[in-house]
Amino acid sequence: MAAPKLTLQELERRLTAEFPQMLNPQTGYSIDDVWPGGSRVRKRFSPKSLRPGGTIAGTTMMTLADFAPYVAILATVGWVPEVVTTHLSINFLKKPPARDLVAEARLIKLGKRLAVAEVGIRSDGEDDLVAHATTTYAIPSKVK
Amino acid sequence: MAAPKLTLQELERRLTAEFPQMLNPQTGYSIDDVWPGGSRVRKRFSPKSLRPGGTIAGTTMMTLADFAPYVAILATVGWVPEVVTTHLSINFLKKPPARDLVAEARLIKLGKRLAVAEVGIRSDGEDDLVAHATTTYAIPSKVK
Amino acid sequence: MAAPKLTLQELERRLTAEFPQMLNPQTGYSIDDVWPGGSRVRKRFSPKSLRPGGTIAGTTMMTLADFAPYVAILATVGWVPEVVTTHLSINFLKKPPARDLVAEARLIKLGKRLAVAEVGIRSDGEDDLVAHATTTYAIPSKVK
Amino acid sequence: MAAPKLTLQELERRLTAEFPQMLNPQTGYSIDDVWPGGSRVRKRFSPKSLRPGGTIAGTTMMTLADFAPYVAILATVGWVPEVVTTHLSINFLKKPPARDLVAEARLIKLGKRLAVAEVGIRSDGEDDLVAHATTTYAIPSKVK
Numbered sequence: 001m002a003a004p005k006l007t008l009q010e011l012e013r014r015l016t017a018e019f020p021q022m023l024n025p026q027t028g029y030s031i032d033d034v035w036p037g038g039s040r041v042r043k044r045f046s047p048k049s050l051r052p053g054g055t056i057a058g059t060t061m062m063t064l065a066d067f068a069p070y071v072a073i074l075a076t077v078g079w080v081p082e083v084v085t086t087h088l089s090i091n092f093l094k095k096p097p098a099r100d101l102v103a104e105a106r107l108i109k110l111g112k113r114l115a116v117a118e119v120g121i122r123s124d125g126e127d128d129l130v131a132h133a134t135t136t137y138a139i140p141s142k143v144k
Numbered sequence: 145m146a147a148p149k150l151t152l153q154e155l156e157r158r159l160t161a162e163f164p165q166m167l168n169p170q171t172g173y174s175i176d177d178v179w180p181g182g183s184r185v186r187k188r189f190s191p192k193s194l195r196p197g198g199t200i201a202g203t204t205m206m207t208l209a210d211f212a213p214y215v216a217i218l219a220t221v222g223w224v225p226e227v228v229t230t231h232l233s234i235n236f237l238k239k240p241p242a243r244d245l246v247a248e249a250r251l252i253k254l255g256k257r258l259a260v261a262e263v264g265i266r267s268d269g270e271d272d273l274v275a276h277a278t279t280t281y282a283i284p285s286k287v288k
Numbered sequence: 289m290a291a292p293k294l295t296l297q298e299l300e301r302r303l304t305a306e307f308p309q310m311l312n313p314q315t316g317y318s319i320d321d322v323w324p325g326g327s328r329v330r331k332r333f334s335p336k337s338l339r340p341g342g343t344i345a346g347t348t349m350m351t352l353a354d355f356a357p358y359v360a361i362l363a364t365v366g367w368v369p370e371v372v373t374t375h376l377s378i379n380f381l382k383k384p385p386a387r388d389l390v391a392e393a394r395l396i397k398l399g400k401r402l403a404v405a406e407v408g409i410r411s412d413g414e415d416d417l418v419a420h421a422t423t424t425y426a427i428p429s430k431v432k
Numbered sequence: 433m434a435a436p437k438l439t440l441q442e443l444e445r446r447l448t449a450e451f452p453q454m455l456n457p458q459t460g461y462s463i464d465d466v467w468p469g470g471s472r473v474r475k476r477f478s479p480k481s482l483r484p485g486g487t488i489a490g491t492t493m494m495t496l497a498d499f500a501p502y503v504a505i506l507a508t509v510g511w512v513p514e515v516v517t518t519h520l521s522i523n524f525l526k527k528p529p530a531r532d533l534v535a536e537a538r539l540i541k542l543g544k545r546l547a548v549a550e551v552g553i554r555s556d557g558e559d560d561l562v563a564h565a566t567t568t569y570a571i572p573s574k575v576k
Contacts, residue, residue, distance in 0.1 A: 050165075058232070063206075084239075086236055087233070087234070088232075088234050088236075089231070090232050092228070
């Protein structure tokens, strides 16, 4: 596969500038890697994400499941921040422990108007999935 | 239908005590109403929820889609906070304007082990849906 | 609401001609009613739909969940048979008895490129849902 | 990984006996392989599966998406045919040509009460997915 249209460094710089509520040192979200058709995104563990019982809030996993494919689309297609999520389906498989979460997205369709991704979310360093999602994005018509 | 097992006031008091990261004056989430088999939950508009383009972040809608049925289950079954979300599927239908969001949940199945809900999310005062979700919850075996 | 763009009779005639594997007296599928934004579609009970345990196969319910919104879109938009399903999500809520199944579809979004529907499936004459689905359709660009 | 609890041959024999509307030479469904945690299931091409435009009906892909994980659960857990599907979510990614379809299921959770699977469906011999599904199953309480 070829190089991504936008590198990890370019994506971090532009997303931090235009999407600061998602990507800034306070939020704990960061990009581990990108490649054509995929991405790996991290949420640093924070006690604020904890729910009663010591597990991480579902909201954190849903945000990862939405953000990782968004990053993968930008890396693959180029800078089209107007891409919008139209559907997200997530299965919560086991309670994540108090540790970083890592989401790996894989684009399973990249059409002219729609992109579909599969996302596996794991506790950092673990093999088992804590959640699995599929997400769909509408790509603005001027793009591509 | 009979009265809910837990009233709006009891739910607010107990959830604020045990689930403060969700229900406290800062988060902007509150419960409008509960009844056996359903609930209506609100997210007060906050500029912090805005995404580029002036629309509200998907995360806010996903959190409502998860929280409203959780409240409906507690209102219907009684205090079983260990109920956990196993699946959430959400369609984002249109960009919500800068206004409160109101989610109405309806339990379409309440079994011994699983509850399934349908959730409609609207901008306050509007008829059209901005998002629609279905969510599934596992009910701990000791319960019911 | 205005009248549908295609009446029940026109839809039955055209779908039977062009989509005979779905709509012919042998399949047991028929249209009960259409209106702008919705439809009600029926599957006549047949012993061939039964699974071990006397319940109706999930395939029958998935076919209804896909077909009812398709009919609703045609009734609302006009004859655009090239509409294709891009996503279907279905919750099976209880085992349907040996009886006709009736699916009622409601379009919750009808955009230029995407339509999203909610579908409730019931045993004929019952109030409780046996299944609930949401489905998404891509509308060809020449249309509308 | 260890051997499956039920081999391909045992599964074919028992499913053909007890579930003949799914597995018999007429239906065109067959099992290619099973292993602990997964299965590969095939639908032989048949002109009867064709929709207008020369593509294969969505119903065929939904049936595969439901059946492949069912086979994987039986292969992994043993003979528990009472396993029932509670949820199925499928993305249709591209129109499959007139050829056999092969579905590969992978169990991403196998709990005491719930199993969750991911399913990729391809045209025989192709790399690209034509559809991708996630499915959830309730496991009867006596089992395991």
